[in-house]
Amino acid sequence: MVKFEIHDLNIWFASTQALKQVNLEIQANEILSVIGPSNSGKTTFLRTLNRLNDLNARFRMTGAVELERQDIRGINIEDLRRRIGMVFALPLPLPLSIFENVAYGIRVYGEKRKKVLGHKVEEALQQAYLWEEVKDRLDESAFKLSGGQQQRLCIARTLAVGPEVILFDEPCSGLDPISTAKVEDAMIKLKEKYTIVLVTNNVKQAARVGDRTAFFLSGELIELDKTEKIFTAPCDKRTDGYVRGEFG
Amino acid sequence: MRKLKEFIIEKLILICGLASIFFVVLIFLFLLKEGLAVFKTVGPFKFLFGKSWYPISEPAQLGILPLIFGSLLVTLGAAIISIPVGVGCAVYIAEIAPAKIKEILKAGIELLAAIPSVVLGFVGMITLVPLVKSVFHLPTGLTALSGSIMLAFMAMPTIVSVAEDALYSVPKTYKEGALALGATHWQTIWRVMLPASSSGILAAVMLGIGRVIGETMAVMMITGNAAVMPNSILVPVRTLTATIAAEMGEAVVGSEHYFALFAIGIVLFIISFAINVTADLFLHKRQ
Numbered sequence: 001m002v003k004f005e006i007h008d009l010n011i012w013f014a015s016t017q018a019l020k021q022v023n024l025e026i027q028a029n030e031i032l033s034v035i036g037p038s039n040s041g042k043t044t045f046l047r048t049l050n051r052l053n054d055l056n057a058r059f060r061m062t063g064a065v066e067l068e069r070q071d072i073r074g075i076n077i078e079d080l081r082r083r084i085g086m087v088f089a090l091p092l093p094l095p096l097s098i099f100e101n102v103a104y105g106i107r108v109y110g111e112k113r114k115k116v117l118g119h120k121v122e123e124a125l126q127q128a129y130l131w132e133e134v135k136d137r138l139d140e141s142a143f144k145l146s147g148g149q150q151q152r153l154c155i156a157r158t159l160a161v162g163p164e165v166i167l168f169d170e171p172c173s174g175l176d177p178i179s180t181a182k183v184e185d186a187m188i189k190l191k192e193k194y195t196i197v198l199v200t201n202n203v204k205q206a207a208r209v210g211d212r213t214a215f216f217l218s219g220e221l222i223e224l225d226k227t228e229k230i231f232t233a234p235c236d237k238r239t240d241g242y243v244r245g246e247f248g
Numbered sequence: 249m250r251k252l253k254e255f256i257i258e259k260l261i262l263i264c265g266l267a268s269i270f271f272v273v274l275i276f277l278f279l280l281k282e283g284l285a286v287f288k289t290v291g292p293f294k295f296l297f298g299k300s301w302y303p304i305s306e307p308a309q310l311g312i313l314p315l316i317f318g319s320l321l322v323t324l325g326a327a328i329i330s331i332p333v334g335v336g337c338a339v340y341i342a343e344i345a346p347a348k349i350k351e352i353l354k355a356g357i358e359l360l361a362a363i364p365s366v367v368l369g370f371v372g373m374i375t376l377v378p379l380v381k382s383v384f385h386l387p388t389g390l391t392a393l394s395g396s397i398m399l400a401f402m403a404m405p406t407i408v409s410v411a412e413d414a415l416y417s418v419p420k421t422y423k424e425g426a427l428a429l430g431a432t433h434w435q436t437i438w439r440v441m442l443p444a445s446s447s448g449i450l451a452a453v454m455l456g457i458g459r460v461i462g463e464t465m466a467v468m469m470i471t472g473n474a475a476v477m478p479n480s481i482l483v484p485v486r487t488l489t490a491t492i493a494a495e496m497g498e499a500v501v502g503s504e505h506y507f508a509l510f511a512i513g514i515v516l517f518i519i520s521f522a523i524n525v526t527a528d529l530f531l532h533k534r535q
Contacts, residue, residue, distance in 0.1 A: 052424060057347065082430030092425050094440075105429040108439070154425075161429060 033210030085158035093142035148179020283510035325396025334407030361405035369469035390472030414448020454527035
C-alpha cells in the first residue's frame, strides 16, 4: 500500500529553493532512508511531511503531498501531526519523570484515566525497547537516563500517541555505537506496525536499516531504489560517489 | 611600553566597573548615617509598626506602618493587574502576533516606558480618578485603586520586554517537539513554552514590581496621600515614596522628622534591594 505520494514538490525559503521538483512514493511498513550531504534538502523534505516547515514564515511550497490519497494541507494540522510522529536529532526529554514524559502526549489529547495512561505508557516503552531498563524507576527524572535511553524515551513518547508514520531526523547523530545499534533494532521492529522515514548523515546506517534509500543532492532527488541496489549498483554516478564517501 | 598601556587601560576599566558598586555603597552609608539618628528618639519596633504618622504634632508620632501598607496595597493591586496583562502581551508578541503587528506593539510598549511618570499621573488625575469616583460612588476618586491601575501601566513595559526575552530564549526544539506530537499552538504555549521560561517570567514580574514600589510622582498625584491605615483598596493611601517626596521640603534639617524621612529611605532601599536580588536569583537560575 502506498502511504505517501509526493508530486512535483518544490520548496522555497524566501528566494532560496530548498527542494526541486521532487516526485516519490513511500510504501506503508517500509523504512525509507533519506541520505545526502548537508544542504541537500533531506531534512526539509522530512519536515514537509508533518508540516513543521509551516512554522517558518518564509516557507513556500508548490506541488502536493498526499497521505493515503488525501492532500496533507486538507487535514487538520494537529491530527496530521498525531498521525505522523517525529523523533528529533537531539533527544529532548521534558523536565519530568520517565512516566510523565511518555504520558505527556496522551495527556495533551485529554486522556485522564490512570489505568489507560499506565497501560499506554507501558506499551509504548515496550515498543521502544526501553521497558525492561526503566520499569522499576518510572518515577525518576528522565534526565537520569543515558543519551541512548533518552532517545528511545522520545521514540516511546512519539509512539504513545498512536501514529501511523514515524519520521526520524538523524536520530543517532549524538549517540555512541551501542546506543545507535539499540535504536536501529527498535526501528527495524517498528516497521511491522509503522511506516518509517529516516533521514541520516550516516550512510552505513541507511544501508543497515533501510528497505529503500533515496539520495538527495542540492534539493533534487537523484535516485530512489532498493537499498542494496543503491549501495552496490546505483544508476547515477553521483550516488555512487556519495555512498562510497568520495564527497559529502 | 605596550604592557604599560595595557595595564593602565585595564585599571581604568576596573575603576569604571567598581564605580557602580561604590556609589551604591556610598548611598546606603549616607542613608544609614542620616536615617539611623531617628532611632535615638523612636525605637525601631515602634517606628516600623507604629500605626500613626503625625510627624509635626507635639510630641511627633513616627509610625510608618500605614505608609508600608499604603505602598504594599498599591503595589499588590498594580501586580494583580499588570502580571496577567503583561505576560499575556509578551506571549502574544513572542508567539502569536504577525511580524507587522509585533513591530507596532513593541514600539508602543517602548513608548509607554518613555512617558514621564508625572505625565501619567496627570492623565490619571483627569481621567481615571473621576471614573473610579463615579463607578464606585466614592467621596473621592483619589484611592489606592487609582494608583494601582496607573502603576500597572508603568510596570507593563518592564514585564513585557523581559518576559518576551525569556520566551524567545526557550530552545526552538522544545516548541517543535510539542507541535510534532500534535499539540495545538495554545497547548504548546501553556504546557511547554511558559513552564520552560518560568524563571525568566518570574524575574520579569519581580523587576516590574521593583519599578512600581519605587515609583513616586504618579502615586503622589493620584492616591490621595492620607497617611492612615487603609482598610480597603477604595480609600486614599500614602506610600513610602510619596511621604519622602511630599515632606522633605518642609522638614527642618536635623529634626526628628528629617531623620525619620531618611529612615523611610532605608526601608525602601532594603525592599527594592530584596526584590532585585530575588529577580537576579531567578534570572541566574535560568542560565
